[in-house]
Amino acid sequence: MTPSTTAPLSAAVLEALARYDTPTICNALELVAPQRRLIGFTTKPLQCPFPDLPPIVGYARTATIRAAVASSLSPAEQQARRLAYYDYVGSGQGPRISVIQDLDGPDSGFGAFWGEVNSAVHKALGCRGVVTDGSIRDIGQWAPDFQALAGSIGPSHAYVHVEGFADEIRVAGMTVRSGDLIHADRHGAVVIPPEVAVQLPEAAELCGRREAPILEIARSPSFTLERLKEALRRSAEIH
Template sequence: MKPVTEPLPAALLADLARYDTPTICNAMEVVAPERRLTGFTSKPFVCPFPDLPPMVGYARTATIRSTSASSLSPADARAQRLAYYEYAGTGPGPRISVIQDLDGANIGFGAFWGEVNSSVHKALGCLGVVTDGSIRDIPQWAPGFQALAGMLNPSHAYVHLDGFGDDVCVHGMTVRSNDLIHADQHGAIVIPANLAAKLPEAAELCARREEPILGIARSPDFSLEKLKEALARSAEIH
């Protein structure tokens, strides 16, 4: 699967954002059934802002560590941070930060994300972050900036960038720089560029298939016989 190299139409991204992430996963099962076991988050996480709408954007990847100090000099560390911010704030947009914590058994020991980085990344054009590391400063967090994180944690510890722009694996989802990501309170999924335009139609198909089942399940006249009939009608919808 190749990541997005040319920006997709903004109207398509807006169309994809009309659906929640489980619906996009359902649609992916229709257009690419071979991807049923890959490409989406599959590990526990916390989402402090479940009421925010789905976000769709291009991945900006990075890795962090926090249980030991950076080996870079202060000047080199500042230069690395500025280079990362330039990377996070350029390229196809909107963007989503995807950051892997490399601290192994101590993952999440120090928080890279809080009031400052959420505000900076929002200003850089990012919609949110997907990270297996920790976050903090929830009351001071940048408004409207989504977060799918491994945990909450009060301290920075020695948190620092390890690198950026490389492949990462977060919550069981492997992501490359510029991959198209769809995410909400349920999790995230990588959308292959060649499948993105097919997903809205597939999502509507899934909804039509669910309609007769939900109709009888929510009806005061529900019966097993009517459920069987609804399942049969659903199977005939193509």
Template sequence: MSTVSDELIEQLKELDTPTVCNALESVVPQRRGYGYTTDPLVCTRPELGSMVGYARTACIRAMHPSDVRGEAARDLQHGYYSYIDDGPKPAIIVIQDLDGEGRGYGSFWGEVNSNIHNGLGCVGLITDGSVRDIPDIAEGFQMLADRIGPSHAFVHTVSYGGGINVAGMRVSSGDLIHADQHGAVVIPNDKAHEVPDAAAAIARRERVIINAAQEEGFNFERLKQAWGDAAEVH
């Protein structure tokens, strides 16, 4: 599994997720149409800004009790937390709720699990299920979820480590994820180093247009000029 430098992760954290998506359109043009969340998610702590980390994937259900019992259930639980602990850091947990239209029926996420995962090197969570205990979530732990709910119901882990789809974003274990209040995107590891420079170039071009738009007397002719000027910025 390839990883990127801590320095690059810090650089990526300085960007918001829409900017990363824009940069990826330049670096990997075919990624314009996929690789990011397309369904809305609730961000519980937008003030935390962006999080960047390696995906740890899992699937859950909560509407009905698990068919796995006893030692087998314990082995599944231990295997999941061992998988989280053994992966590259920082990590972002990405969990698909398999309850279909009933997803979010019960929450895997609250005060206890956020603290456990935070202690195991995870900076946050992305799920199409629910979260709860919002005031008591581990300090600095970000959560993007389909909804907020009150109960854990019969929540249980079904599997972990496989490919999943959360809110329209396909994720494999170990993928590099960038997320903030807008949603999340998978960054190809081998292209991640190109994202900061691509983002900076886009920002320079956008600044030309924004500055023009804020001028007194701005009109369509000035906009056309600004478009042309921006195209010359690299």
């Protein structure tokens, strides 16, 4: 399978989406795509060792890995698969985000595909970060400004190897296809349907305007229940 051939969004739209954190993007999606209220985002906790990095937006490069058992391929075949995977990661529309499912089930995270080397390689290939339910390591040697959301942090790579790539996968409750538009930060990740992407910045601003009167009262030393009720009424009238 090859990456999605959906027409890429403009750099201006991607930059606008990256100005908001992922919870705000999820709020905006509830307005413009309410049918996705229960789908399309991570629902299980992921560790983020770099919480201060800004949100990332990019097109998914999907893969599956195993680490608890050795690959059945010969060393030459393993090398060929890995090179084919890197060709896939470095091709197609960008920017890109690597999304990797660990197939080891209860032993997910047994060995880390991600560390000093793969964070540097993927950054060089045009990725802005990784979302995986597997493990990562080499936190101190990680590629600068390369975001990471992972199921766990561990010391060894064990028998880790790429099983497949460019297929539909599921990571932390989020189903992702190759080429999907992903928004991620320390809270988790969400798939953005391309047909509503351009509407999200305006919807995010609307969410902010609706929250403003409620937050103003809630943070005020003169807070009262009656003032909160009035703020809620005013919030509901903002369109």
